[in-house]
Amino acid sequence: xxxxxxxxxxxxxxxxxxxxxxxxxxxxxxxxxxxxxxxxxxxxxxxxxxxxxxxxxxxxxxxxxxxxxxxxxxxxxxxxxxxxxxxxxxxxxxxxxxxxxxxxxxxxxxxxxxxxxxxxxxxxxxxxxxxxxxxxxxxxxxxxxxxxxxxxxxxxxxxxxxxxxxxxxxxxxxxxxxxxxxxxxxxxxxxxxxxxxxxxxxxxxxxxxxxxxxxxxxxxxxxxxxxxxxxxxxxxxxxxxxxxxxxxxxxxxxxxxxxxxxxxxxxxxxxxxxxxxxxxxxxxxxxxxxxxxxxxxxxxxxxxx
Amino acid sequence: xxxxxxxxxxxxxxxxxxxxxxxxxxxxxxxxxxxxxxxxxxxxxxxxxxxxxxxxxxxxxxxxxxxxxxxxxxxxxxxxxxxxxxxxxxxxxxxxxxxxxxxxxxxxxxxxxxxxxxxxxxxxxxxxxxxxxxxxxxxxxxxxxxxxxxxxxxxxxxxxxxxxxxxxxxxxxxxxxxxxxxxxxxxxxxxxxxxxxxxxxxxxxxxxxxxxxxxxxxxxxxxxxxxxxx
Numbered sequence: 001x002x003x004x005x006x007x008x009x010x011x012x013x014x015x016x017x018x019x020x021x022x023x024x025x026x027x028x029x030x031x032x033x034x035x036x037x038x039x040x041x042x043x044x045x046x047x048x049x050x051x052x053x054x055x056x057x058x059x060x061x062x063x064x065x066x067x068x069x070x071x072x073x074x075x076x077x078x079x080x081x082x083x084x085x086x087x088x089x090x091x092x093x094x095x096x097x098x099x100x101x102x103x104x105x106x107x108x109x110x111x112x113x114x115x116x117x118x119x120x121x122x123x124x125x126x127x128x129x130x131x132x133x134x135x136x137x138x139x140x141x142x143x144x145x146x147x148x149x150x151x152x153x154x155x156x157x158x159x160x161x162x163x164x165x166x167x168x169x170x171x172x173x174x175x176x177x178x179x180x181x182x183x184x185x186x187x188x189x190x191x192x193x194x195x196x197x198x199x200x201x202x203x204x205x206x207x208x209x210x211x212x213x214x215x216x217x218x219x220x221x222x223x224x225x226x227x228x229x230x231x232x233x234x235x236x237x238x239x240x241x242x243x244x245x246x247x248x249x250x251x252x253x254x255x256x257x258x259x260x261x262x263x264x265x266x267x268x269x270x271x272x273x274x275x276x277x278x279x280x281x282x283x284x285x286x287x288x289x290x291x292x293x294x295x296x297x298x299x300x301x302x303x304x305x
Numbered sequence: 306x307x308x309x310x311x312x313x314x315x316x317x318x319x320x321x322x323x324x325x326x327x328x329x330x331x332x333x334x335x336x337x338x339x340x341x342x343x344x345x346x347x348x349x350x351x352x353x354x355x356x357x358x359x360x361x362x363x364x365x366x367x368x369x370x371x372x373x374x375x376x377x378x379x380x381x382x383x384x385x386x387x388x389x390x391x392x393x394x395x396x397x398x399x400x401x402x403x404x405x406x407x408x409x410x411x412x413x414x415x416x417x418x419x420x421x422x423x424x425x426x427x428x429x430x431x432x433x434x435x436x437x438x439x440x441x442x443x444x445x446x447x448x449x450x451x452x453x454x455x456x457x458x459x460x461x462x463x464x465x466x467x468x469x470x471x472x473x474x475x476x477x478x479x480x481x482x483x484x485x486x487x488x489x490x491x492x493x494x495x496x497x498x499x500x501x502x503x504x505x506x507x508x509x510x511x512x513x514x515x516x517x518x519x520x521x522x523x524x525x526x527x528x529x530x531x532x533x534x535x
Contacts, residue, residue, distance in 0.1 A: 179484075184498045200404075200484045203493065207382075207482065214385040215401075 044260035049128055054107055055090055057083040058127035061112045065229035065288040066133040074101065075110055078225070079131040081284040082150060082252070083108060085277065086129070089268045119143050122255050129265065130253040133225075144253040147265045150273065150281075151225070151250040155189055157241030158212060158220040158227040167242040168193045171219060179208040179217035190221045193245045213237070225289055232290030274302055314504050317495055324491035325512050331405060331487065332474035335412025339473070340466075342413060343420025348450060350421065351428050361421070368418035374479050376411045381483040404485040408477065416473050423465040427458035460531050467524035471517050488512060 049055050059079050060067045067077040084098055087108040097103040111127050118130045122144055135153070136146050157167060157178075165171040172194050180186050182201040190199045200217060202208040205226065212220040222230075224244050231238045252269070254262050272281045274296045282293050296302045314321075349361035368376070381404065388397035402410060431454050439449040478489035486494075492509040496502045 182494060182497055201494075202484050203482055207484075210382045211484075214382040215389040216382075216385055 045128055045255070045258050046261045046264045049090060049261075053091070054109055055083070055087045056109045056111060056126075056128045057086070058111050058113050058118055058121050058130045059083065059132045060115065063133065065225060067131075075112075078151070078284055078288040079133060080110070081280075081288070082272075083110070083129075083131045085272055085280055085284075086131075086265065086268060088280075089277075118253065122253060125255070128254070128261075133250050134253050136249040136251050140253070143256075145256045145258075145262055146251040146253055147262065148269050148273075149249040149251045150269055153248045153250055154224045154244035155193060155221050155246040156224045156227050156244040157193070158209065158222050158230060159218075159239050159241060160212065161235070161237055161239050163218070163239065165219065165241075168245070169243070172196060174218075176218045177216070178219050178221055179211035180221040181205045181208050189246050193221065193243075194219075228289040228291060270303075310501060311504060313499055313501065314495070314508055317491075320486075320491045320495070321488065321508065321512065324486055324488035325516060327405070327485070328474060328477040328480075328487040329516070331408050331412065331477045331480065331485075332470065335409050335416055335473055335477075336470050338409065338413035339416030339420050339469070342417030343424050346417060346421035347424030347428055350425050365418045365421050368415060369422075373411060373415045373476055374482060376415055377407065377479055377483055380411055381407045404480065404483045407483060408480040408485055412473050412476065415476070416469055419469055419472075420466070423462050423469065424458065426465075427462040428454055430461050431457045463524070463528050463531060467521065467528075470524070471520055474517060474520065475513065 059075070061069055061075060063077075065077055067075060067079040070076045084093075084104060087093060087104060088098055091107045093104055093107060111121065113121050113127075113132070115132065118132055118134060119140065121127050122130055130144070133151075133153070134140075134146075136149065140146075157165070157171065159165055165176075173196060175196050175198055176194060177200065178190055178194060178197040179200050179202060180190050182203055183189070186201045187199045190197050200211065202211065205222065208217075208220050208222065209230065211217040219241070224240070227238070227240045231240050252265060254265060268277075271277045278295060282295070286292050346361045346364060349357040350365070352358055352361075380402070385397070385401040388400045392400065435453050435457060436449060439453040444452065477485075477487050480487050481490040481493060484490070488509055492505050495505045499505070
């Protein structure tokens with residue numbers, strides 16, 4: 001750990017001391033009957049959420065490492081940790097509270113939804129925010145407002161651990177059989193990375209990986225995060241290709257026309273990605289993707305580079 | 306029509322029709338193999354010998370009580386996993402079939418179990434008098450099976466055979482899960498690409514319906530022809 005990271009951690013602990021105090025104040029406020037009253041029109045969702053004392057997050061339950069159920073049927077994953085981070089910022093939860101499901105679940109409620117329910121639930125005020133690996137695109141941005149990104153997804157090769165190939169450069173030219181999930185443009189997507197690939201597309205990501213396991217495919221094309229997750233789970237079975245392509249941005253989404261709420265989430269996210277809460281993101285990233293991120297360089301803000 | 310866009314479906318008509326043709330081909334070859342398996346198993350189940358009856362009955366009970374999709378997955382994903390790790394490469398390459406042949410084998414194994422019961426009922430339905438007549442003519446057990454039981458049985462089991470064929474044809478839709486481009490696979494792919502699910506599934510449904518109806522009519526025609534000759 002270098003000095004800049006140490007300073008980081010110290011400042012974080014310092015802040016949490018103050019946070020505990022103000023957290024107590026908010027909890028006390030949350031107990032008052034006012035919190036349960038109907039929301040005033042025109043009030044920012046930020047205030048509504050604080051008054052309600054609980055953040056309601058739309059997410060999924062079937063997509064590791066983003067949002068899925070552990071052995072006890074409890075939601076875990078990167079999106080779940082991101083939602084917990086928002087709840088921490090809103091209600092000044094301590095690390096102890098965040099580590100205890102009983103505690104934080106009083107401040108954070110998940111609405112499990114299918115991917116195609118993300119926008120409708122948001123628009124119908126059933127949820128405050130979507131944390132469900134939502135890909136940003138201009139069409140969706142007309143219906144919801146996206147926050148700043150929290151992950152850049154891409155396609156990569158998932159290879160057997162003993163594969164002679166390392167990435168798109170050396171697998172190209174062999175007419176390799178490659179399995180992938182059926183999507184619009186699956187073949188175009190795969191062949192953007194491996195032009196001479198023979199593509200077999202399956203109806204679920206699991207079957208695409210099974211084709212790799214059974215030796216039917218020499219490589220599977222999957223999301224980078226999925227490939228990293230699988231490789232972290234079974235390093236003796238898989239390795240991740242050294243390169244990736246076909247980028248897409250993941251961001252949270254909020255209901256349009258609430259600048260205050262959007263700004264708050266963006267500010268919190270920004271500090272998560274490059275600021276005071278970076279260690280939280282780094283921990284989550286390591287836990288879910290098995291990759292240790294370097295801390296952002298100090299001095300000139302990295303986001304403008 | 307119905308304010309829906311049918312143009313893109315029309316442009317993809319060849320994929321839909323070739324998916325339908327592939328499904329029919331798989332069902333037909335699968336049925337032919339299933340008939341062979343079914344006949345052998347049915348005769349084994351009605352045999353005097355226990356060492357034939359027990360394996361035959363086990364096969365029928367085991368296969369009839371698991372879903373076809375499971376057989377498909379086992380053959381498509383499980384067999385290569387085992388073959389590539391245990392067997393020499395050359396032998397494994399022979400055993401590991403592609404998606405279409407896997408489907409044919411799965412349909413044959415699955416349909417075979419059902420047809421074995423159909424044929425068994427047919428065999429048991431052949432009157433004792435016919436068997437005894439054969440025996441009094443001095444025919445061997447195998448000859449009785451070939452010249453007496455089989456011809457009579459075929460007429461009685463034809464309707465059930467037709468049902469099984471139609472079932473197997475519809476079951477080819479499961480091959481979608483192992484990436485065989487039959488009609489359901491083509492339809493799902495089209496839906497994924499265009500989101501025109503109402504049009505696409507309607508067309509697929511109509512194609513299945515028309516085809517199975519035509520098959521049923523053909524089979525009824527055959528039944529009538531054969532009944533005349535009894």
